[in-house]
Amino acid sequence: MRAGKMHAxxxxxxxxxxxxxxxAQFPQWSDLPVEPFDSSGTDNAIYRLGADMSVRLPRRPGSTTQIAKDLHWLPKLAPLLPFPIPVPLAAGEPAEDYPLPWSxxxxLDGENPAPGHLTRPALLAEDLAAFITAFRRIDLPGAPPAYRGGPLEKLDLQTRTAIHDLGASIDPMAATAAWEAALNAPGWTSPPVWTHxxxxxxNLLVTDGRLTAVIDFSTAGRGDPAADLMIAWNLLPATVREDFREAVKADDATWSRARxxxxxxxxxxxxxxxxTNPAxxxxARHVIQEVLTDHQHAGDA
Structure with missing residues (x-):
């Protein structure tokens, strides 16, 4: 893999x-400045175009399906959600020196929140719960399946392989126990719901500690609502986690699957x-620590 790239x-x-x-394709914008934007996103490279637009270049062929999905679904979803989401303006075609479609x-203004550096975690948890709850209530026909909306069993081999490969850099016994607890939780048997x-x-933007936008809907669709509760461990501190859980009305099984x-x-x-992607x-290291600590406390309770 060449330096500076995330994928081979x-x-x-x-x-x-x-x-x-x-x-070549949108000459009306050719006089606008172009600047690279430092993003931890794994699917698209982002460039700012002027003050009000962004150019999204898929990093690899497998990421190109998002463009058609965005054009179809984002305009339908936007008026039904309580926070701004991306607005697609144009779809670019493959060119001689770039072989993939782009957009x-x-x-959208704001900055990515960072675990341990939230200025208003309780209010951010409320905002996230409001977004998730509103998304679940959407009833648009023809929804695609969510990329992460299926049963956990499909991830079992990959997860156990990762635990083995990480070796002493994590606590493999604790990780295995936490993973098996999630696998043993009852699955989602109600109709699938919309999830990001x-x-x-x-994929979150905040201003003054409050949620201002949600971006990157490439994985969105109908599935198990547990998929959207991962934010409880990858961002929210333990001090507000239970309030968040109550706000999204997560039962024990859903909470365990999410964890x-x-x-x-x-x-x-x-x-x-x-x-290749330090952020x-x-x-990922933060999530592993938070989940293992949380699982241990749940077992001690």
């Missing part, structure tokens, strides 16, 4: 490329991104 099959991209793409979106399915700090999914994602991501890897 990642495409090349830089400011001159973005300028060429804009000039232009309206820019990737509520991580990098297990958060753990699984972190365990799998840590070895993959530790050298993502740091959050």
């Amino acid at each position: 099959d990642e495409t090349d991209h830089d400011v001159p490329l973005v300028r060429r793409l804009i000039a 232009v979106h309206r820019w 399915a990737d509520l991580m700090p990098g 297990g999914r958060a753990l699984s994602i972190a365990l799998i991501a840590l070895p993959y991104y530790k050298a 993502f890897a740091a959050n």
